[in-house]
């Protein structure tokens with residue numbers, strides 16, 4: 001398996017560990033897209049995940065310039081300023097973190113030019129700039145003008161070709177950060193060389209985003225366990241009644257394809273055999289258990305039932321590798337959390353290698369106090385799925401190849 005030095009060849013991109021940074025200005029794209037609450041950072045997991053790269057650069061005498069997006073601002077919405085993130089990062093590293101007034105501009109340039117080795121400057125929300133998501137060439141060039149070296153440590157944004165994740169890398173020597181590198185190694189190990197049996201647990205609500213992963217893993221996994229709103233496209237494809245359940249219509253055809261593919265493969269695709277129903281998507285709604293999967297009119301399936309949860313937990317316990325993405329039900333509503341909790345506990349207790357991705361799945365693990373019992377908790381939702389599907393991620397493709405790079 002690929003831990004430590006052996007894995008780098010498999011990755012193939014130049015590492016920040018080999019970047020010449022002493023006395024230089026290094027622009028680091030981080031993923032500080034954190035949840036906010038009452039003007040502060042509600043969960044600093046993503047900030048903490050970026051610290052090893054930031055500290056490595058400071059220790060090696062680099063001046064560190066950080067860039068990140070936060071949310072989806074339409075213009076310069078002050079509620080989406082990175083101010084609280086700068087403050088939190090400062091507390092975590094025990095050093096001042098200045099916040100620049102923008103992503104680029106004369107005042108930003110002046111701030112970057114005044115940076116001493118070891119100092120840290122955070123640029124303001126990259127999506128305040130309309131050119132960011134358009135991967136505007138001029139913006140990328142201006143960004144590159146702020147630094148001598150570029151490091152991408154924002155795995156969670158690596159599937160996007162934006163100015164801070166892709167465009168800028170064309171203008172500077174570009175290296176992979178420690179977190180991005182570790183994410184790629186952990187996830188590609190599951191994709192390419194899993195200990196068997198490989199069990200993939202897929203749920204959540206973003207069905208069409210995730211069906212591609214199913215199509216890929218039908219050929220690779222030993223068992224696929226489906227839960228969450230994901231199961232209803234399958235039930236519709238099989239001709240079951242789904243009542244008022246959340247069904248992503250465009251996913252039904254894809255589900256049919258996956259069912260056909262599963263038919264002819266050695267992979268076992270499992271769907272729930274019982275459900276917990278509610279009348280509304282609300283914690284105080286009427287609830288009932290359904291032994292079966294034909295959802296009556298006026299009801300919606302909001303969790304897998306206890307029989308399904310027990311069966312899934314048993315499969316997980318016997319796995320060599322477990323890959324979990326997407327909650328089994330509407331776990332944020334108390335009456336519909338049991339299925340997700342059972343799966344989370346089974347994954348935490350599993351003797352096999354366990355990898356979990358997806359913002360809500362990770363939030364569920366945190367809520368149940370189980371996150372530290374998972375072998376690898378990915379900071380990337382969409383990015384982790386695209387990597388697992390075998391797609392090339394633009395933010396990674398744009399980095400230097402490892403070949404020939406020396407410290």
Ligand code: ADP
Nearest residue numbers: 204205206228229302326329330358359360361
């Ligand atoms: P992740 O963030 O882990 O990738 P998703 O974003 O795809 O997961 O889905 C998480 C959301 O799915 C949760 O908000 C949860 O309420 C919702 N969900 C799960 N099961 C159901 C269901 N049966 N009906 C409606 N929503 C569901």
Ligand code: MG
Nearest residue numbers: 358359360381
């Ligand atoms: Mg989500």
